[in-house]
Amino acid sequence: MDNSYIMREDNISSEMFLGDLKPWNLQELKKTMKIFVVNYNETEMEFDLVGVHPAIANAFRRILLSEVPTMAIEKVMIYNNTSLIQDEILAHRLGLIPLKADPRRFDFKSEDEGTERDTLEFELKIKCTKNTNAKPDSTNPDELYVNNNVYSKHIKWLPMGRQSNRMKEADVGPVLDDILIAKLRPGHEIDVKMLAVKGIGQDHAKFSPVATATYRLLPQIELVTDVEGEQAVRLQSCFSPGVIGIKEGSNGKKKAYVENARYDSCSRNVLRHNDLKDAVRMGRKRDHFIFTIESTGALTPDNLFLGSVDVLMKKCKDLLDKLNRLES
Amino acid sequence: MEGIAELAGDENSGDRSRTFIFNDEGHTLGNALRSIIISYPDVTFCGYTVPHPAEIKMHLRIQTNGPRAVDVLQRGLSDLHKLCEFTQQLFKAAMSEYKTRTQLESVQLNS
Numbered sequence: 129m130d131n132s133y134i135m136r137e138d139n140i141s142s143e144m145f146l147g148d149l150k151p152w153n154l155q156e157l158k159k160t161m162k163i164f165v166v167n168y169n170e171t172e173m174e175f176d177l178v179g180v181h182p183a184i185a186n187a188f189r190r191i192l193l194s195e196v197p198t199m200a201i202e203k204v205m206i207y208n209n210t211s212l213i214q215d216e217i218l219a220h221r222l223g224l225i226p227l228k229a230d231p232r233r234f235d236f237k238s239e240d241e242g243t244e245r246d247t248l249e250f251e252l253k254i255k256c257t258k259n260t261n262a263k264p265d266s267t268n269p270d271e272l273y274v275n276n277n278v279y280s281k282h283i284k285w286l287p288m289g290r291q292s293n294r295m296k297e298a299d300v301g302p303v304l305d306d307i308l309i310a311k312l313r314p315g316h317e318i319d320v321k322m323l324a325v326k327g328i329g330q331d332h333a334k335f336s337p338v339a340t341a342t343y344r345l346l347p348q349i350e351l352v353t354d355v356e357g358e359q360a361v362r363l364q365s366c367f368s369p370g371v372i373g374i375k376e377g378s379n380g381k382k383k384a385y386v387e388n389a390r391y392d393s394c395s396r397n398v399l400r401h402n403d404l405k406d407a408v409r410m411g412r413k414r415d416h417f418i419f420t421i422e423s424t425g426a427l428t429p430d431n432l433f434l435g436s437v438d439v440l441m442k443k444c445k446d447l448l449d450k451l452n453r454l455e456s
Numbered sequence: 457m458e459g460i461a462e463l464a465g466d467e468n469s470g471d472r473s474r475t476f477i478f479n480d481e482g483h484t485l486g487n488a489l490r491s492i493i494i495s496y497p498d499v500t501f502c503g504y505t506v507p508h509p510a511e512i513k514m515h516l517r518i519q520t521n522g523p524r525a526v527d528v529l530q531r532g533l534s535d536l537h538k539l540c541e542f543t544q545q546l547f548k549a550a551m552s553e554y555k556t557r558t559q560l561e562s563v564q565l566n567s
Contacts, residue, residue: 154542158542163550164550168551181492183490187488430547434544450459455526
Protein backbone atom coordinates (compact mmCIF):
# COMPACT_ATOMS: atom_id res chain seq x y z
CA MET A 129 0.00 0.00 0.00
CA ASP A 130 2.34 2.71 -1.15
CA ASN A 131 1.20 6.31 -1.41
CA SER A 132 -1.42 5.69 1.29
CA TYR A 133 -2.27 6.89 4.73
CA ILE A 134 -2.04 3.79 6.92
CA MET A 135 -4.73 3.57 9.58
CA ARG A 136 -3.34 1.83 12.65
CA GLU A 137 -4.90 1.19 16.01
CA ASP A 138 -3.71 4.40 17.65
CA ASN A 139 -2.40 6.59 14.85
CA ILE A 140 -2.62 7.45 11.20
CA SER A 141 0.57 7.85 9.28
CA SER A 142 1.97 8.04 5.81
CA GLU A 143 5.52 7.68 4.58
CA MET A 144 5.38 10.62 2.18
CA PHE A 145 4.75 14.22 3.10
CA LEU A 146 4.28 17.50 1.27
CA GLY A 147 7.99 18.24 1.28
CA ASP A 148 8.94 15.38 -1.02
CA LEU A 149 6.53 16.40 -3.75
CA LYS A 150 8.12 16.38 -7.16
CA PRO A 151 8.42 19.77 -8.92
CA TRP A 152 5.17 20.66 -10.67
CA ASN A 153 5.32 19.69 -14.30
CA LEU A 154 2.44 19.62 -16.77
CA GLN A 155 3.87 16.77 -18.86
CA GLU A 156 4.33 14.64 -15.74
CA LEU A 157 0.80 15.50 -14.60
CA LYS A 158 -0.70 14.50 -17.95
CA LYS A 159 0.70 11.02 -17.41
CA THR A 160 -0.52 10.53 -13.83
CA MET A 161 -3.77 12.49 -13.56
CA LYS A 162 -6.95 10.56 -14.29
CA ILE A 163 -10.71 11.10 -14.10
CA PHE A 164 -13.20 8.25 -14.22
CA VAL A 165 -16.98 8.68 -14.01
CA VAL A 166 -18.58 5.98 -11.84
CA ASN A 167 -22.20 7.11 -11.62
CA TYR A 168 -24.15 9.82 -13.32
CA ASN A 169 -27.73 11.03 -13.52
CA GLU A 170 -29.50 14.38 -13.86
CA THR A 171 -29.03 15.34 -10.21
CA GLU A 172 -26.17 13.28 -8.85
CA MET A 173 -22.80 12.02 -9.92
CA GLU A 174 -19.79 10.20 -8.54
CA PHE A 175 -16.38 10.29 -10.16
CA ASP A 176 -12.80 9.48 -9.30
CA LEU A 177 -10.23 12.25 -9.47
CA VAL A 178 -6.81 10.64 -9.33
CA GLY A 179 -3.33 12.11 -9.12
CA VAL A 180 -3.93 15.67 -7.91
CA HIS A 181 -2.86 17.50 -4.77
CA PRO A 182 -5.58 17.69 -2.09
CA ALA A 183 -5.45 21.50 -2.28
CA ILE A 184 -6.63 21.32 -5.90
CA ALA A 185 -9.44 18.87 -5.15
CA ASN A 186 -10.48 21.03 -2.21
CA ALA A 187 -10.45 24.17 -4.34
CA PHE A 188 -12.94 22.58 -6.75
CA ARG A 189 -15.11 21.44 -3.84
CA ARG A 190 -15.08 24.87 -2.17
CA ILE A 191 -15.88 26.61 -5.46
CA LEU A 192 -18.79 24.22 -6.08
CA LEU A 193 -20.27 25.13 -2.71
CA SER A 194 -19.82 28.85 -2.77
CA GLU A 195 -18.74 30.31 -6.10
CA VAL A 196 -20.67 28.64 -8.92
CA PRO A 197 -23.65 30.93 -9.59
CA THR A 198 -27.34 30.05 -9.68
CA MET A 199 -30.62 31.98 -9.73
CA ALA A 200 -32.66 32.44 -6.55
CA ILE A 201 -35.46 34.66 -5.34
CA GLU A 202 -33.85 37.73 -3.80
CA LYS A 203 -36.64 40.32 -3.45
CA VAL A 204 -40.22 39.67 -2.33
CA MET A 205 -42.84 42.40 -2.62
CA ILE A 206 -45.66 41.56 -0.25
CA TYR A 207 -48.99 43.07 -1.27
CA ASN A 208 -51.08 40.99 1.09
CA ASN A 209 -50.24 38.29 3.59
CA THR A 210 -52.93 37.31 6.05
CA SER A 211 -51.57 33.80 6.59
CA LEU A 212 -50.10 32.62 9.89
CA ILE A 213 -46.57 32.76 8.53
CA GLN A 214 -44.88 36.14 9.02
CA ASP A 215 -43.76 38.25 6.06
CA GLU A 216 -40.03 37.87 6.68
CA ILE A 217 -40.25 34.10 7.22
CA LEU A 218 -42.33 33.76 4.07
CA ALA A 219 -39.77 35.80 2.10
CA HIS A 220 -36.96 33.62 3.46
CA ARG A 221 -38.78 30.41 2.56
CA LEU A 222 -39.43 31.68 -0.96
CA GLY A 223 -35.74 32.54 -1.34
CA LEU A 224 -34.68 29.00 -0.53
CA ILE A 225 -36.75 27.38 -3.33
CA PRO A 226 -34.37 26.06 -6.00
CA LEU A 227 -35.12 27.42 -9.48
CA LYS A 228 -34.58 25.63 -12.77
CA ALA A 229 -33.44 28.78 -14.60
CA ASP A 230 -30.05 28.30 -16.28
CA PRO A 231 -27.71 30.86 -14.64
CA ARG A 232 -25.44 30.86 -17.68
CA ARG A 233 -28.16 32.66 -19.64
CA PHE A 234 -28.29 35.56 -17.18
CA ASP A 235 -26.00 38.39 -16.07
CA PHE A 236 -25.27 39.43 -12.51
CA LYS A 237 -27.67 42.20 -11.56
CA SER A 238 -26.13 45.66 -11.47
CA GLU A 239 -27.10 48.45 -9.09
CA ASP A 240 -29.93 49.78 -11.22
CA GLU A 241 -33.41 48.45 -11.93
CA GLY A 242 -33.58 44.80 -13.01
CA THR A 243 -33.80 44.05 -16.72
CA GLU A 244 -34.80 41.00 -18.71
CA ARG A 245 -31.09 40.07 -18.95
CA ASP A 246 -30.61 39.68 -15.20
CA THR A 247 -33.96 39.27 -13.44
CA LEU A 248 -36.84 36.81 -13.38
CA GLU A 249 -40.20 37.88 -12.04
CA PHE A 250 -42.63 35.51 -10.33
CA GLU A 251 -46.03 35.88 -8.74
CA LEU A 252 -47.79 33.94 -6.00
CA LYS A 253 -51.44 34.82 -5.59
CA ILE A 254 -53.54 32.41 -3.60
CA LYS A 255 -56.57 32.52 -1.34
CA CYS A 256 -57.96 29.75 0.83
CA THR A 257 -61.74 29.15 0.82
CA LYS A 258 -64.19 26.65 2.26
CA ASN A 259 -65.00 23.67 0.09
CA THR A 260 -68.80 23.76 -0.29
CA ASN A 261 -68.88 20.20 -1.60
CA ALA A 262 -67.22 18.69 1.46
CA LYS A 263 -69.08 16.06 3.47
CA PRO A 264 -70.58 17.71 6.60
CA ASP A 265 -68.90 15.27 9.02
CA SER A 266 -65.45 15.47 7.42
CA THR A 267 -62.46 16.49 9.55
CA ASN A 268 -59.85 16.29 6.82
CA PRO A 269 -58.52 19.80 5.98
CA ASP A 270 -57.74 18.72 2.40
CA GLU A 271 -61.44 17.99 1.95
CA LEU A 272 -62.86 20.89 3.96
CA TYR A 273 -60.87 23.67 2.31
CA VAL A 274 -59.65 24.70 -1.11
CA ASN A 275 -56.03 25.91 -1.44
CA ASN A 276 -55.21 25.12 2.20
CA ASN A 277 -51.68 24.12 1.20
CA VAL A 278 -49.53 26.52 -0.80
CA TYR A 279 -47.00 24.63 -2.93
CA SER A 280 -44.19 25.82 -5.17
CA LYS A 281 -46.34 24.83 -8.17
CA HIS A 282 -48.59 27.82 -7.38
CA ILE A 283 -45.75 30.20 -8.26
CA LYS A 284 -46.35 31.71 -11.69
CA TRP A 285 -43.67 33.17 -13.91
CA LEU A 286 -44.22 36.67 -15.30
CA PRO A 287 -41.97 37.06 -18.37
CA MET A 288 -40.22 40.43 -18.60
CA GLY A 289 -39.73 42.02 -22.02
CA ARG A 290 -38.77 39.43 -24.61
CA GLN A 291 -37.97 36.70 -22.07
CA SER A 292 -40.92 34.59 -23.27
CA ASN A 293 -39.22 34.25 -26.69
CA ARG A 294 -36.01 32.95 -25.11
CA MET A 295 -37.43 30.50 -22.57
CA LYS A 296 -40.45 28.56 -21.40
CA GLU A 297 -42.07 28.50 -17.97
CA ALA A 298 -40.89 24.90 -17.49
CA ASP A 299 -37.25 26.07 -17.85
CA VAL A 300 -37.30 28.78 -15.20
CA GLY A 301 -39.75 27.82 -12.44
CA PRO A 302 -39.14 25.87 -9.23
CA VAL A 303 -37.24 22.58 -9.63
CA LEU A 304 -39.88 20.68 -7.66
CA ASP A 305 -43.56 21.55 -7.67
CA ASP A 306 -44.47 20.01 -4.30
CA ILE A 307 -42.44 22.20 -1.94
CA LEU A 308 -44.79 23.31 0.85
CA ILE A 309 -44.55 27.08 1.33
CA ALA A 310 -47.39 27.79 3.76
CA LYS A 311 -50.61 26.37 5.19
CA LEU A 312 -53.76 28.48 4.97
CA ARG A 313 -57.25 28.46 6.44
CA PRO A 314 -60.41 30.02 4.91
CA GLY A 315 -59.99 33.80 4.61
CA HIS A 316 -56.17 33.65 4.56
CA GLU A 317 -54.55 35.10 1.51
CA ILE A 318 -51.06 35.46 0.08
CA ASP A 319 -50.35 37.92 -2.71
CA VAL A 320 -46.66 38.48 -3.46
CA LYS A 321 -44.38 39.30 -6.37
CA MET A 322 -40.85 37.95 -6.40
CA LEU A 323 -37.66 38.93 -8.20
CA ALA A 324 -35.03 36.25 -8.78
CA VAL A 325 -31.43 37.25 -9.56
CA LYS A 326 -28.12 35.51 -10.17
CA GLY A 327 -25.84 35.12 -7.17
CA ILE A 328 -23.19 32.92 -5.52
CA GLY A 329 -23.23 30.80 -2.39
CA GLN A 330 -20.66 33.04 -0.71
CA ASP A 331 -23.31 35.75 -0.53
CA HIS A 332 -26.18 33.50 0.62
CA ALA A 333 -26.53 29.71 0.86
CA LYS A 334 -29.69 29.84 -1.29
CA PHE A 335 -27.46 30.53 -4.30
CA SER A 336 -25.38 27.39 -3.73
CA PRO A 337 -25.88 25.10 -6.76
CA VAL A 338 -25.22 21.88 -4.85
CA ALA A 339 -26.98 20.02 -2.08
CA THR A 340 -23.61 18.47 -1.26
CA ALA A 341 -20.24 18.35 -2.94
CA THR A 342 -17.84 16.08 -1.08
CA TYR A 343 -14.84 13.90 -1.64
CA ARG A 344 -13.27 11.05 0.29
CA LEU A 345 -10.07 9.13 -0.19
CA LEU A 346 -10.21 5.65 -1.68
CA PRO A 347 -10.10 3.05 1.13
CA GLN A 348 -7.63 0.20 0.86
CA ILE A 349 -7.83 -3.05 2.76
CA GLU A 350 -5.29 -5.84 2.73
CA LEU A 351 -5.52 -9.21 4.46
CA VAL A 352 -2.07 -10.02 5.83
CA THR A 353 -2.88 -13.54 7.02
CA ASP A 354 -5.59 -16.07 6.19
CA VAL A 355 -8.82 -15.59 8.16
CA GLU A 356 -10.97 -18.69 8.28
CA GLY A 357 -14.13 -20.16 9.77
CA GLU A 358 -15.99 -18.22 12.48
CA GLN A 359 -13.28 -15.54 12.35
CA ALA A 360 -14.03 -14.89 8.69
CA VAL A 361 -17.71 -14.22 9.46
CA ARG A 362 -16.71 -11.91 12.31
CA LEU A 363 -14.27 -10.08 10.05
CA GLN A 364 -16.98 -9.60 7.45
CA SER A 365 -19.29 -8.04 10.05
CA CYS A 366 -16.61 -5.48 10.96
CA PHE A 367 -16.77 -3.81 7.55
CA SER A 368 -19.50 -2.25 5.42
CA PRO A 369 -21.65 -4.72 3.44
CA GLY A 370 -19.93 -6.00 0.30
CA VAL A 371 -16.42 -5.11 1.42
CA ILE A 372 -15.32 -8.53 2.71
CA GLY A 373 -16.43 -11.66 0.87
CA ILE A 374 -16.35 -15.26 2.06
CA LYS A 375 -15.55 -18.21 -0.17
CA GLU A 376 -14.88 -21.90 0.30
CA GLY A 377 -11.15 -22.38 0.90
CA SER A 378 -9.08 -25.26 -0.48
CA ASN A 379 -9.31 -27.05 2.89
CA GLY A 380 -13.14 -26.86 2.85
CA LYS A 381 -13.21 -24.06 5.44
CA LYS A 382 -14.79 -20.64 4.95
CA LYS A 383 -12.14 -18.10 3.98
CA ALA A 384 -12.36 -14.31 3.96
CA TYR A 385 -11.16 -12.18 1.05
CA VAL A 386 -11.35 -8.50 0.16
CA GLU A 387 -14.19 -8.15 -2.33
CA ASN A 388 -14.44 -4.38 -2.82
CA ALA A 389 -12.80 -1.90 -0.46
CA ARG A 390 -14.24 1.16 -2.24
CA TYR A 391 -17.47 1.48 -0.28
CA ASP A 392 -16.04 0.78 3.17
CA SER A 393 -16.92 3.39 5.78
CA CYS A 394 -13.46 2.99 7.36
CA SER A 395 -14.98 2.50 10.80
CA ARG A 396 -12.00 0.37 11.91
CA ASN A 397 -14.39 -1.79 13.94
CA VAL A 398 -12.02 -4.69 13.35
CA LEU A 399 -9.57 -3.19 15.85
CA ARG A 400 -11.94 -4.15 18.67
CA HIS A 401 -11.19 -7.82 18.02
CA ASN A 402 -7.76 -8.67 19.39
CA ASP A 403 -7.46 -11.86 17.36
CA LEU A 404 -8.33 -10.12 14.08
CA LYS A 405 -6.62 -6.75 14.27
CA ASP A 406 -3.24 -7.97 13.10
CA ALA A 407 -4.72 -9.81 10.15
CA VAL A 408 -5.70 -6.63 8.27
CA ARG A 409 -3.91 -3.55 7.07
CA MET A 410 -6.12 -0.59 6.30
CA GLY A 411 -5.30 2.62 4.50
CA ARG A 412 -6.57 5.35 2.26
CA LYS A 413 -4.97 6.32 -1.02
CA ARG A 414 -3.52 9.80 -0.71
CA ASP A 415 -4.29 11.13 -4.17
CA HIS A 416 -7.40 9.19 -5.16
CA PHE A 417 -10.45 11.35 -4.53
CA ILE A 418 -13.95 9.91 -4.80
CA PHE A 419 -15.94 13.02 -5.64
CA THR A 420 -19.70 13.16 -5.12
CA ILE A 421 -21.74 16.06 -6.47
CA GLU A 422 -25.43 16.40 -5.76
CA SER A 423 -27.10 19.19 -7.70
CA THR A 424 -30.12 21.17 -6.53
CA GLY A 425 -31.51 20.96 -10.06
CA ALA A 426 -30.56 24.11 -11.96
CA LEU A 427 -27.58 22.52 -13.72
CA THR A 428 -26.55 18.91 -14.24
CA PRO A 429 -23.66 17.84 -11.96
CA ASP A 430 -21.18 17.52 -14.83
CA ASN A 431 -21.84 21.12 -15.84
CA LEU A 432 -21.43 22.15 -12.22
CA PHE A 433 -17.96 20.60 -12.03
CA LEU A 434 -16.92 22.14 -15.34
CA GLY A 435 -18.31 25.43 -14.02
CA SER A 436 -16.19 25.19 -10.88
CA VAL A 437 -13.04 24.61 -12.96
CA ASP A 438 -14.04 27.61 -15.08
CA VAL A 439 -14.29 29.78 -11.97
CA LEU A 440 -10.79 28.81 -10.80
CA MET A 441 -9.43 29.34 -14.31
CA LYS A 442 -11.00 32.80 -14.47
CA LYS A 443 -9.47 33.72 -11.10
CA CYS A 444 -6.01 32.81 -12.44
CA LYS A 445 -6.52 34.68 -15.69
CA ASP A 446 -7.81 37.84 -14.02
CA LEU A 447 -4.91 37.88 -11.56
CA LEU A 448 -2.37 37.27 -14.35
CA ASP A 449 -3.83 40.20 -16.29
CA LYS A 450 -3.62 42.40 -13.20
CA LEU A 451 0.01 41.37 -12.62
CA ASN A 452 0.89 42.13 -16.22
CA ARG A 453 -0.70 45.56 -15.96
CA LEU A 454 1.23 46.15 -12.72
CA GLU A 455 4.51 45.18 -14.38
CA SER A 456 4.16 47.29 -17.50
CA MET B 457 -4.89 48.89 -6.05
CA GLU B 458 -7.72 46.37 -6.28
CA GLY B 459 -6.84 42.73 -6.79
CA ILE B 460 -3.20 42.31 -5.80
CA ALA B 461 -1.00 44.54 -3.67
CA GLU B 462 2.42 44.08 -2.13
CA LEU B 463 2.91 44.35 1.61
CA ALA B 464 4.53 47.61 2.71
CA GLY B 465 8.03 47.36 4.15
CA ASP B 466 8.91 44.44 1.94
CA GLU B 467 10.95 46.54 -0.48
CA ASN B 468 14.18 46.31 1.55
CA SER B 469 14.42 42.55 1.31
CA GLY B 470 15.12 42.57 -2.44
CA ASP B 471 12.76 41.32 -5.09
CA ARG B 472 13.35 37.67 -4.26
CA SER B 473 10.89 37.75 -1.37
CA ARG B 474 7.50 39.32 -1.28
CA THR B 475 4.17 39.09 0.49
CA PHE B 476 1.32 39.58 -1.94
CA ILE B 477 -2.09 40.60 -0.69
CA PHE B 478 -5.06 39.28 -2.66
CA ASN B 479 -8.36 41.04 -2.18
CA ASP B 480 -11.54 38.98 -2.44
CA GLU B 481 -9.65 35.69 -2.30
CA GLY B 482 -9.42 33.07 0.45
CA HIS B 483 -8.32 29.53 1.17
CA THR B 484 -9.66 28.31 -2.18
CA LEU B 485 -7.04 30.06 -4.27
CA GLY B 486 -4.48 30.41 -1.45
CA ASN B 487 -3.97 26.74 -0.76
CA ALA B 488 -4.22 25.67 -4.40
CA LEU B 489 -1.61 28.24 -5.45
CA ARG B 490 0.67 27.44 -2.54
CA SER B 491 0.55 23.70 -3.32
CA ILE B 492 1.94 24.39 -6.78
CA ILE B 493 4.46 27.13 -5.93
CA ILE B 494 5.97 25.18 -3.00
CA SER B 495 6.95 22.41 -5.40
CA TYR B 496 9.24 24.64 -7.51
CA PRO B 497 12.90 23.80 -6.81
CA ASP B 498 13.97 27.47 -6.73
CA VAL B 499 11.39 28.43 -4.10
CA THR B 500 12.69 28.29 -0.53
CA PHE B 501 9.47 29.29 1.18
CA CYS B 502 5.85 29.69 0.23
CA GLY B 503 2.95 30.07 2.61
CA TYR B 504 -0.42 31.71 2.74
CA THR B 505 -2.67 33.08 5.44
CA VAL B 506 -6.09 34.61 5.79
CA PRO B 507 -5.25 37.07 8.61
CA HIS B 508 -8.81 37.68 9.71
CA PRO B 509 -11.92 35.67 8.83
CA ALA B 510 -14.11 38.78 8.60
CA GLU B 511 -11.80 40.46 6.09
CA ILE B 512 -11.86 38.84 2.65
CA LYS B 513 -8.11 39.06 2.15
CA MET B 514 -5.39 36.49 1.56
CA HIS B 515 -1.65 36.97 2.09
CA LEU B 516 0.74 34.85 0.04
CA ARG B 517 4.44 34.93 0.87
CA ILE B 518 7.05 33.74 -1.61
CA GLN B 519 10.82 33.51 -0.97
CA THR B 520 13.17 32.24 -3.65
CA ASN B 521 16.88 31.63 -4.11
CA GLY B 522 17.10 33.20 -7.54
CA PRO B 523 14.12 34.42 -9.56
CA ARG B 524 11.96 37.40 -8.63
CA ALA B 525 9.02 36.53 -6.41
CA VAL B 526 6.62 38.22 -8.87
CA ASP B 527 7.80 35.96 -11.66
CA VAL B 528 7.29 32.91 -9.48
CA LEU B 529 3.76 34.06 -8.65
CA GLN B 530 3.11 34.54 -12.34
CA ARG B 531 4.42 31.04 -13.10
CA GLY B 532 2.24 29.60 -10.31
CA LEU B 533 -0.89 31.27 -11.65
CA SER B 534 -0.28 30.16 -15.22
CA ASP B 535 0.52 26.60 -14.07
CA LEU B 536 -2.75 26.52 -12.10
CA HIS B 537 -4.50 27.78 -15.22
CA LYS B 538 -2.94 24.99 -17.29
CA LEU B 539 -3.97 22.45 -14.67
CA CYS B 540 -7.58 23.66 -14.88
CA GLU B 541 -7.56 23.44 -18.67
CA PHE B 542 -6.27 19.90 -18.50
CA THR B 543 -8.84 18.96 -15.82
CA GLN B 544 -11.67 20.15 -18.05
CA GLN B 545 -10.27 18.23 -20.99
CA LEU B 546 -9.97 15.05 -18.89
CA PHE B 547 -13.42 15.46 -17.37
CA LYS B 548 -15.12 15.94 -20.73
CA ALA B 549 -13.37 12.83 -22.06
CA ALA B 550 -14.42 10.86 -18.95
CA MET B 551 -18.04 11.98 -19.39
CA SER B 552 -18.25 10.89 -23.02
CA GLU B 553 -16.50 7.64 -22.13
CA TYR B 554 -19.15 7.06 -19.42
CA LYS B 555 -21.98 7.79 -21.85
CA THR B 556 -20.77 5.31 -24.48
CA ARG B 557 -20.10 2.73 -21.75
CA THR B 558 -23.62 2.97 -20.24
CA GLN B 559 -25.22 3.02 -23.69
CA LEU B 560 -23.41 -0.21 -24.55
CA GLU B 561 -24.58 -1.76 -21.27
CA SER B 562 -28.22 -0.84 -21.87
CA VAL B 563 -28.04 -2.22 -25.42
CA GLN B 564 -26.67 -5.48 -24.04
CA LEU B 565 -29.42 -5.59 -21.40
CA ASN B 566 -32.17 -5.08 -23.97
CA SER B 567 -30.92 -7.70 -26.42
